[in-house]
Amino acid sequence: MSFRTIIRFLSLGFFIFLLWMTTFPLKGWFPVDFFLRLDPLIFLGTVISSRQLITALIPGLLILLLTLVLGRFFCGYICPMGITLDVTDKVFGPGKNNNTKLSAQKHAVMRNIKYLVLLFILGTCLLGISSVFLASPLSLVTRFYGLVLYPGLVFMGEGFLTLVMPLSSALGVSFLTYAELEPYRFATQWFILLFFAAVFALAYYSPRFWCRYLCPSGALMALFSRNPVVGRKVSEACTDCSICQKKCPMDAIDSDPTRTSHHECIACETCVRVCPEQAVNFGIGEKKSGRVTGYLPARRQVLASLAAGAGSALLIQTGISSVKSEFIPGNILPSSLIRPPGALPEESFLGRCIRCGQCMKVCPTNTLQPVWLDGGLGGIFSPKVLPRRGPCDPLCNACGMVCPSGALRSLPLAEKMWAKIGTSYIIPFKCLAWEWKRECLVCYEVCPYAALELKRVDGNPVPVPYVIHHKCSGCGACEYHCPVQAGSAIVVEPMESLRMSKGSYIDKGRAIGLDLEADPDRQRRPPGHLFDGDDPGDLPPGFSS
Amino acid sequence: MFPAYAGADSYPHISIAKGGLEEATKAAVSTLGGMKVFVSQGDKVVIKPNMSFAHPPERATNTHPEVVRALSEMCIEAGAASVMVLDNPLQGAELCLERSGIQEACRLVPQTSVHAFSSSRFFREVRLDQGKNMRQASVMQDVLEADVLIAAPVAKSHSATGVSLSMKGMMGLIRDRGIMHRRYNLSSAIVDLCTLLRADLTVIDATRVLSSHGPYGPGEVISARTIIASRDMVAADAKTVEMFPWYGRDIRPDQVAHIREAHERGLGRMDLENLETRTVTA
Numbered sequence: 001m002s003f004r005t006i007i008r009f010l011s012l013g014f015f016i017f018l019l020w021m022t023t024f025p026l027k028g029w030f031p032v033d034f035f036l037r038l039d040p041l042i043f044l045g046t047v048i049s050s051r052q053l054i055t056a057l058i059p060g061l062l063i064l065l066l067t068l069v070l071g072r073f074f075c076g077y078i079c080p081m082g083i084t085l086d087v088t089d090k091v092f093g094p095g096k097n098n099n100t101k102l103s104a105q106k107h108a109v110m111r112n113i114k115y116l117v118l119l120f121i122l123g124t125c126l127l128g129i130s131s132v133f134l135a136s137p138l139s140l141v142t143r144f145y146g147l148v149l150y151p152g153l154v155f156m157g158e159g160f161l162t163l164v165m166p167l168s169s170a171l172g173v174s175f176l177t178y179a180e181l182e183p184y185r186f187a188t189q190w191f192i193l194l195f196f197a198a199v200f201a202l203a204y205y206s207p208r209f210w211c212r213y214l215c216p217s218g219a220l221m222a223l224f225s226r227n228p229v230v231g232r233k234v235s236e237a238c239t240d241c242s243i244c245q246k247k248c249p250m251d252a253i254d255s256d257p258t259r260t261s262h263h264e265c266i267a268c269e270t271c272v273r274v275c276p277e278q279a280v281n282f283g284i285g286e287k288k289s290g291r292v293t294g295y296l297p298a299r300r301q302v303l304a305s306l307a308a309g310a311g312s313a314l315l316i317q318t319g320i321s322s323v324k325s326e327f328i329p330g331n332i333l334p335s336s337l338i339r340p341p342g343a344l345p346e347e348s349f350l351g352r353c354i355r356c357g358q359c360m361k362v363c364p365t366n367t368l369q370p371v372w373l374d375g376g377l378g379g380i381f382s383p384k385v386l387p388r389r390g391p392c393d394p395l396c397n398a399c400g401m402v403c404p405s406g407a408l409r410s411l412p413l414a415e416k417m418w419a420k421i422g423t424s425y426i427i428p429f430k431c432l433a434w435e436w437k438r439e440c441l442v443c444y445e446v447c448p449y450a451a452l453e454l455k456r457v458d459g460n461p462v463p464v465p466y467v468i469h470h471k472c473s474g475c476g477a478c479e480y481h482c483p484v485q486a487g488s489a490i491v492v493e494p495m496e497s498l499r500m501s502k503g504s505y506i507d508k509g510r511a512i513g514l515d516l517e518a519d520p521d522r523q524r525r526p527p528g529h530l531f532d533g534d535d536p537g538d539l540p541p542g543f544s545s
Numbered sequence: 546m547f548p549a550y551a552g553a554d555s556y557p558h559i560s561i562a563k564g565g566l567e568e569a570t571k572a573a574v575s576t577l578g579g580m581k582v583f584v585s586q587g588d589k590v591v592i593k594p595n596m597s598f599a600h601p602p603e604r605a606t607n608t609h610p611e612v613v614r615a616l617s618e619m620c621i622e623a624g625a626a627s628v629m630v631l632d633n634p635l636q637g638a639e640l641c642l643e644r645s646g647i648q649e650a651c652r653l654v655p656q657t658s659v660h661a662f663s664s665s666r667f668f669r670e671v672r673l674d675q676g677k678n679m680r681q682a683s684v685m686q687d688v689l690e691a692d693v694l695i696a697a698p699v700a701k702s703h704s705a706t707g708v709s710l711s712m713k714g715m716m717g718l719i720r721d722r723g724i725m726h727r728r729y730n731l732s733s734a735i736v737d738l739c740t741l742l743r744a745d746l747t748v749i750d751a752t753r754v755l756s757s758h759g760p761y762g763p764g765e766v767i768s769a770r771t772i773i774a775s776r777d778m779v780a781a782d783a784k785t786v787e788m789f790p791w792y793g794r795d796i797r798p799d800q801v802a803h804i805r806e807a808h809e810r811g812l813g814r815m816d817l818e819n820l821e822t823r824t825v826t827a
Contacts, residue, residue, distance in 0.1 A: 162666045178660045180638065364637065393637075432726055439705035440726045445761045446635065454704060463704070481635075483723030533794065540757075540792035542707030543800045 008083045015080040024364035024398045033404035040064040041217040045132035049125035049351040067221045071228035076266035081137035092203035100206035110213045116305040118216035123309020133355030135216045146361035151184040188370045207249045222263035234258040237279035244271035321376025338385040338494045341419035342400040342409035345499040352407035355381035359399035365390030387476025394518035418505035418516045422474025422494045430489035433464045443478035443490045448518045557823040559775045564827030566611035572827035573774035583746045586624035588692040595699045596632045596647045599640035605755035605766045608699045610650030612750045617657045630659040632717045668720040676737035678729045683720040696744035701755035707801040709760045710782040715742040732802035747781040749773040757792045779813025
């Protein structure tokens with residue numbers, strides 16, 4: 001096994017390990033968003049769209065600077081997307097002796113597409129809309145592993161446990177019999193899967209099709225690796241056999257094999273290994289003679305791509321689904337779009353969120369889901385709270401802790417409990433107590449903030465629930481546990497959510513009259529309002545005469 | 546009409562023991578004749594405590610871990626082949642097992658395991674032949690296979706059913722509780738369920754009583770240092786209702802709809818004045 005293979009699989013393994021560690025409660029010994037922070041496009045795009053230097057993303061800048069020295073080593077050795085494609089290329093690729101099905105001319109034209117993708121994305125970022133998520137390889141691959149492969153594996157694991165249960169319980173292997181995997185489910189997984197199926201299938205035309213022709217991070221690094229310090233060198237021993245040119249997975253070698261397109265080269269050293277004359281090596285030194293100047297998109301294409309990106313961003317911002325802002329009259333706020341606690345104000349949030357899915361992967365109740373079009377075209381794959389799937393646990397602040405870009409603020413637990421995400425309301429004509437006069441009151445039981453109160457109303461033998469608005473955090477425990485089928489009889493909407501770029505949620509919450517401490521030892525209101533203590537006929541809740 | 550044992554031997558219908566957690570639990574059971582009366586050599590035992598909330602013992606929403614441990618130790622001493630402590634939790638299973646303290650307390654008891662689960666593969670759909678309205682339920686497979694079922698609830702109030710004691714606690718052994726709220730009259734459905742899930746022994750943990758704002762709390766917790774045990778779930782529940790104030794007020798057992806209906810349907814007795822109760826101090 002070559003050094004490169006070892007590094008690659010260590011990198012992919014570490015990526016998967018960190019994603020697996022992205023689980024509540026967080027261990028905290030290593031940033032689980034490590035790989036996301038290495039992506040240069042995530043750095044550049046997010047800094048432009050948020051108009052802020054996000055220090056957590058600086059590793060991406062460092063990778064870019066290292067590219068000046070080492071070339072596109074990131075693509076060949078570290079990027080989990082690239083390594084994943086190396087694996088899937090074995091299945092979908094063009095076969096052993098056929099490096100590519102594309103002609104040299106086509107290749108020369110198509111490899112510019114990635115620059116146009118990059119420019120399009122930067123164009124949207126210029127207008128404050130981040131489309132980094134569309135094509136950033138780390139955002140894509142994290143989403144794919146976290147939201148498609150991971151739940152699939154868990155599902156298979158549960159299936160396996162069910163399958164072996166008769167055997168394991170007969171043999172008394174208790175830990176296997178009673179193991180229960182948390183069943184994760186995510187929205188939009190078909191769209192993510194279809195995208196990846198297409199990317200994998202493109203290997204039919206050439207290996208690493210994505211990296212060669214489409215990857216905007218690759219394009220960004222290509223701009224910095226036109227003449228790296230360490231690069232491919234060919235000695236006098238070369239016999240022009242062109243094996244290296246045929247085997248190069250990036251088509252970075254000219255028809256004259258001594259000449260290299262360094263900006264395409266991912267330093268994988270395949271050429272070194274396949275050269276029968278051992279004429280190729282990577283090192284420091286004079287390479288200029290062997291350098292292919294490379295091809296850059298024409299000025300017209302550059303401007304057109306930037307303009308297309310900026311124009312798309314403009315259109316998104318003028319769409320009806322766009323978020324409420326000073327520029328848009330009216331009061332449109334999608335009722336189902338409950339953002340996670342600590343989410344920045346919507347416009348800043350969308351500018352920063354790279355849709356990697358880490359917050360959804362880590363969420364212990366699986367309430368965080370990728371949205372499809374609920375938040376307009378600009379909101380695709382961003383997280384929302386889906387209370388019917390699970391409540392937001394007051395004692396968990398993991399989503400903010402794993403967010404690499406700060407779209408969700410990293411909050412201490414005390415602050416997080418005050419980061420109100422919405423307010424619930426009761427639909428009386430669905431409520432078992434209000435409409436059906438049944439003893440239910442599950443919402444009252446499960447509310448961790450004691451934000452539900454029981455009251456007597458005339459003509460109803462059972463007490464009915466009321467929401468105390470200033471105590472409701474919008475966590476959704478009531479909506480999740482409501483036994484009414486289909487739509488819940490108590491529903492959370494993002495009304496009165498606290499969306500702050502900076503400052504304390506506790507201070508702000510207190511200032512506007514909220515009372516959100518989910519303190520388990522706090523007493524509820526005395527029950528005096530529920531029944532008349534002096535009237536023997538008036539009984540406490542649940543009792544009947 | 547009522548089970549044959551009633552008054553048939555020298556043991557009382559209901560035993561009440563006051564004192565420390567472990568001592569009172571053991572005393573309450575031995576007053577009924579000891580665990581051997583209920584558990585035979587090689588039996589599979591299921592204990593159903595309250596451990597469906599990720600709360601510590603002082604909240605009084607879960608059964609005290611020491612009570613559960615004492616019971617499982619007694620079962621093993623009486624010759625049980627295995628003891629399973631089971632509940633279908635309302636909050637995350639792992640958190641419930643951890644914060645209730647029950648898993649840790651039973652860790653060293655031999656042949657004893659503590660599980661909280663909700664996956665469908667642990668449940669089996671069964672008919673409730675004696676059910677009046679609810680005629681079927683998905684019950685934990687391990688409960689259906691058990692030889693002995695022990696109800697070990699904590700004494701607490703409940704917003705919908707007045708109290709949550711041994712009968713209400715049986716809801717923790719089925720998969721879909723929502724349907725009991727949604728489709729049926731909850732109190733009546735509890736009685737239907739208890740026609741099948743009829744505990745052989747009921748041990749109510751009233752060492753702390755959550756006397757208001759149950760089942761979740763926080764509410765008023767009365768320190769009572771009491772264990773109430775009976776062969777008859779209805780009698781144990783009725784006695785517990787009678788012994789403590791609920792929301793600061795005296796309540797009669799017949800003011801709890803599911804206790805009243807269970808008595809009327811012959812599942813057990815709430816006519817405490819006709820039952821023999823023995824109180825011991827441990």
